[in-house]
Amino acid sequence: MIEDALEVATDPDYRFDLAMQLGKLEVAKGIATEVQSEPKWKQLGELAMSSGKLEMAEECLKHAMDLSGLLLLYSSLGDAEGLSKLATLAKEQGKNNVAFLCLFMLGKLEDCLQLLVESNRIPEAALMARSYLPSKSQR
Template sequence: DLNVNSHQLSLAVVGYQIAVIKGEMEEAENISRFKIGREGGGRLARFPEGRDLKELALKITTDSDHKFELALQLDDLETALDIVPISTEINPESITKWKSLGDRALAAWRFDLAKECFENAGDLGALMLLLMNELLKLAERAEREGQNNLAWSIWWTTGERERCVELLIKTGRVSEAALFARTYCPSLVPKTVVAWQSELKTKGRPKIAETIANPDVNPENFEEGWEAIIEKERGETPQTESPVLVDVGA
């Protein structure tokens, strides 16, 4: 006796796969659309995807999650955007999709879309980084257009102390640059002192210029220890000559 198992084989599916293998994409798309229908679209799309034919897979698939993944891989952000709102209401799954789309939009320099995605995802950390980047661009533009007060305020707000010093020097406020650097970025003090001394000499005040101490030339004039100040700025712990031993008892 023989046991015979029968399996249904769709000629349309076979024809579709043959068309894909032969590279007849238009024929494959027509077969999937008119002879197989939406019900088999999600399953059929895996075949061209496995052959790295993602564009065809994107056209054929009827599974929204699969379509979203393919759209991101192809940087088809508009298609992905159309899928996210209708996938689910705000829940962990849709939040993940908004974040993924936001990351791809950011990589593609689509800042407006990235902002929309991160807002919908409630990703405040990503929004902060995005807005910080936009703020830095605004500072660059303000400096180029001569709006120095605005540029300096942004550099200060965003913690760009070195840019603050550079802008003060650039605008001829070298004495203020030196005092600012002394307080907030000591490693730039030698540079600002040289600029300050040069300005004074240009104005015929060489004696005053000579009274300004440069830590690179006269570190002994800084009682607190210039090396310790620089290490503190770098976030390093100054090394003492010998450790202080404390008796904590037995």
């Protein structure tokens, strides 16, 4: 009966919920595009990721501005270009933890240190410099 309900329903929120229950991701994507709701994009992105539709998941997570979801996706795929773009986006939005993790996974240790200093996280910056960049620390 859920499929029949999806065919006759007119309310976008109800149709989205029905499409998600049925796993009809393309239908749900069309509705999310219509409605432009961040929670719907996030929900669709999570379902797409768990269904193995990674391109759709990436698109949905970008629409939802779900930076931690994108971090999970890019790090799982080993997508260095995606991590680099995500680091820039996260830094612009003040999501320094996500930006730091992206930079660290990319091996950009000096950028990590600079980010910690810029965000006034001096104790962490000192520990980072001492552990990974001894030439940058003062004794």
